[in-house]
Amino acid sequence: MTQTDDATGARGLTAAQVRARVAAGRTNDVPRRSSRSVGEILRANILTRFNALIGTLFVLVMIFGEWPDGLFGGIIVANSAIGVVQELRAKRTLDRLAVVGETPVRVRRSGTVQEISRRAVVLGDLIVLGTGDRIPVDGPVADSRGLEVDESLLTGEADPVHKGPGDPLRSGSFVVAGGGTFTAERVGREAYAARLVEEASRFTLSRSELMEGIDRFLKYVTWLIVPTSVLLFVSQFTAARDVSDAVVGAVAGVVTMVPEGLVLMTSIAFAVGVVRLGRRGALVNELPAIEGLARVDVLCVDKTGTLTEPGMDLDRVVVLDDALPAREALAALAAGDPDPNATMLAVRQGLDAPDPGWKVVGTAPFSSARKWSGMEFAGEGAWVLGAADVLLGPGDPFRERARELGANGLRVLALARVPAGALAEPDAPGATAGAEPAALVALRQRLRAEAPATLAYFAEQGVAVKVISGDDPASVGAIARALDLPGADHPVDARTLPSGPREMGRALEGNSVFGRVSPRQKRQMVRALQGRGHTVAMTGDGVNDVLALKDADLGVAMGSGSGATRAVAQIVLLDNSFATLPHVVGEGRRVLGNIERVANLFLTKTVYSIILAVLVGLVHVRFPFLPRHLTLISTLTIGVPAFFLALAPNLERARPGFVPRVLRFAVPAGLACGVATFAGYLLATENPRTRFAEDSSTAALSLFPLALWVLLLIARPWNWWRLGLVVAMGAVFLVVLAVPGLREFFALYPDNPHNALVALGIAVLAGLLLVAALRLDRWSLSRRRE
Known part of the structure; x- marks a missing residue:
């Protein structure tokens, strides 16, 4: 053994030395970023561009209009409050799970080995290493017993590096063989890979197809708002010759264009998903992992620790x-x-x-x-x-x-x-x-009792399971047969697999069980499957799984696994239960499927508001609605239903093409709503004896039934509560029409039976045409696929 520090020696620091260095701030105090700080949460939910836009429009209405038309200002308060509460809830869950899931560090102090948190390491500590341990700080090796370190997360080189006394160790690497001790020479933010280690366990809003799609929608809407606002104001001023009426009309059109609840509902769905998974003992290290869960169609599992329990018995x-x-x-x-x-x-x-x-x-x-x-x-x-x-x-x-x-x-x-x-x-x-x-x-290996039911679930959901293990193929095949895994009768020796990614991909698709798989091969297998168009999830618990976990679309580590696997995995199963995976996949599908459903609602509203604004601007008539009209209609057909739909059960597997799919529904639906509403409004304005309040009520009677019909289409497949939700929203609107006080407050005056019947007839016709257009689109799409 070689001592590298006379002050510490082989016995490590004394208690007095540790206290002195803690007092001097010479600790490994790297902030844990399992979630955003409270300040970041408040800023992210309050200081948004749409809150700023809606706030400005609210001020204009308060200056130029009546206070009931400023009801939409409550959207700012509601959106921000709900978003903050949900994310704070998720933060508490994540922070608690991050502490539970954190890998302790073994240090030798006063001659005894003890386990401490990574943050409690101080300068000069003698850190004890074993196979699978992450290296938390930088420093030289003091003692090596065949110590081999994988530095691939730092250098990209997968080959293990032998380390002897005096050789440097860097944070972010991990032990793959042997053991030893090293002295903490650089701790905290001074460590070479402190930022890498911090990011490895950070809860982030990373890029994803879903978030990119929503950002694209918001970018389009932002660019459209400016010219549409100018067009609306000019047309309203021309039609009314009154600045107050022009401002109120323009605000009514612009407010409807803003999909203010889309980002909120997305955040809520993700946050609730994180909390639900946390209650099942699953720590989500990265937010997009929720999305990845929904897209998985191939699950690669390591036999040891996943299909079998940790530990073995001598037979x-x-x-x-x-x-x-x-x-x-x-x-x-x-x-x-x-x-x-x-x-x-x-x-x-x-x-x-x-x-x-x-x-x-x-x-x-x-x-x-x-x-x-x-x-x-x-x-x-x-x-x-x-x-x-x-x-x-x-x-x-x-x-x-x-x-x-x-x-x-x-x-x-x-x-x-x-x-x-x-x-x-x-x-x-x-x-x-x-x-x-x-x-x-x-x-003798111990089979997990929950493994057969879990494998059966994945088979039902169309997720192919591939067992890839370093053990003998015959042994792995016997375990897989005991669990009734399809294809277990012909296990494959991975040493016979072709090296080319295309050929390897074909072999992987045709078989289910592989033995004698090297760590590098596991990584190649994941990449080969991805090359065949699959979304691959990988589970594991040992250091030989790290490279594959890192490259997989979704890495899932067992809580009892090595610190290295937990560091690179997006999800950690703290309860070590394979049975948690169906809930994890189901939660991902629920979140992604519901966000797409909600996006259809909000983008339909954006499309029909743009159609109305353009038609109003071209024809030079007053905008058909007051802001309070659209606040009522949007709340009943979008706001309240979206909240329930975003949190509903949904097991449909996600498919690529989020943006085109949403646009294929939202554009025709919005077009139908916009044109039908404007047609009903124009027919009403042809009668010179009707006032604007009656004409706008006719427009509302054209829009609301059609918007409710769109909600009914989006709520499919129907069940009792979804149908009940649609019926309840329709009933509330009828209550508003029936109660004089509410009718007066929302400025709804359906006093002309002829106009009301014409509006309803236009809505029914537009609804039928919409269904026909959507069916034609589906038929055309299926023909193109064929």
């Missing part, structure tokens, strides 16, 4: 050569490992042979690439334990015995003695050449 030890001390060597390997993995723990707990007390003089830690580990003992030779088909040669008679055991679902390892000095360069070609087989070690 049997089959001695192959009585002349070799197999049981003693196995006991010595288990006793000599300072950082045992699940395999060594099972051997240590299940072996009936006592520790022979052999002295370790050399080690080769387990590596996923090598698939074996070993130790050399003074006077007893070098011994290795690893995959049977790797350590036993192709012509070895014991390979068939190992295959028979593996076919029963057991994980089979081989124990062999190798020439002295072979472990000095474990990665050298032929390092295990000349191995003498001593025993077969069979381990």
Whole structure:
């Protein structure tokens, strides 16, 4: 062992030294960003361009019009309040889960190893490392026991790097083999990859197809508002010759154009999704992960830790050569490992042979690439334990015995003695050449009780499950068969897969179970599936899954997995339950499907308001509505229904093409509403004896039934509560018409039965034409696909 700091030494810092460095602020105090701060939440929900626009229009109405026409100003308060409350709720859930899911750091202080939070690390701490640990700060290696580090998240190079005493370690990398200690030399924001580590666990509003689509809609609307506002004001002033009437009319048209609730409902749907998943023990590290959940059509799962529970049990030890001390060597390997993995723990707990007390003089830690580990003992030779088909040669008679055991679902390892000095360069070609087989070690894996039902759910939902494991294909296939996974009868040895991405993609689509998959191959498999047009989710818990998790469209890590897997995954299953995944996927589909439904509503309103504004500007008549009219209609046909629809159950799998699909509905629906409303209004204005209040009421009777019909179309598939919601909104409008006080407040005067019947007739005709247009569009689209 090499000491790198005289002040700390092999015993680490004392309690007094830790207190002094905490007082001096020499800690790893990097802010945890699992969610936005309260200030950021308030700014994001209050200081928006649409709030500014609607606020300005509200002030104009208060100056030039009557206060009932300023009801739309309540939209600012409601939108901001609901958005802030929902996101604060999500923040509390995320912050609590982030603390639960944070990987502790092991440090040696005063000669004892203790677990502390990453933020509690201080300058000079002696940090203890084992396989799978993330490196939280920068510093030099103090002691190495075959320490190998993956720095791919920093450098892009996937090959592990051997680290000896004095070699630098950088935050953001992780241990893939061996163990050791290092001294914290740069902590907090001084660490090389502090920002990378912070971003790895940050709850963000990253880019996604959904958010890009909504931003595109908002950009179009923003550009249209300016010229339309000018056109409306000029036309209103020309028609009314009164500045007050012109301002109120222009405001009525512009307010309707603003899809003010679309961003709000999107934020609410995402926030509620995060809270719901949090209650099920799933930590969402990145907001777009919710969207990715809905699009997944291929799920790649690692067998160990996902289909099987953590840990194994020793089933049997089959001695192959009585002349070799197999049981003693196995006991010595288990006793000599300072950082045992699940395999060594099972051997240590299940072996009936006592520790022979052999002295370790050399080690080769387990590596996923090598698939074996070993130790050399003074006077007893070098011994290795690893995959049977790797350590036993192709012509070895014991390979068939190992295959028979593996076919029963057991994980089979081989124990062999190798020439002295072979472990000095474990990665050298032929390092295990000349191995003498001593025993077969069979381990029994514990199947997760919830796995069969979970796999059945994915099959029903059209999500293909691919089991990719580093274990023997026969063993993996036996586990998959026990879980009734389709295609488990013909497991594939990944070493026989073609290297080309196109050929590999075809092989992956045609098979379900793959064994002997290397960490690099897992990454290639994810990319090959993506190249075939699939949206791929990857689950895992070990360091050999990190690269694949990072490249997958959605990375899901088990809470009991290594710190490295949890750092790169978008979702962490803190309860380690595979059964949580259906709820995770279902929540994603609910959020995305409902946001698309809500977007149809808001964009329909934007389209018909633009149509009305353009027609009014061209014909030079007064705008058919007061702001209070459109506030009532929008609230009943869009605002209130959108709130319920955004949070409703929805299991439909998401499809690409969010923007074109919304436009294919919103444009014809908005066109029908706009033209029908203007037609009813024009027919009413032809009667010179009717006043503007009566004409605008006729326009409202044209628009409201048609807008309610659009809501009914969007609410499909119908059920009792969706139909009830539409009926309730219609009933409220009838109540407003029936109660004199409400009718007066909203300036609705349907006193002309002839005009009212004509308006309703126009609405019915426009509704029928809309249905015909939508059916024609679907037929045309299906023909193009064929």
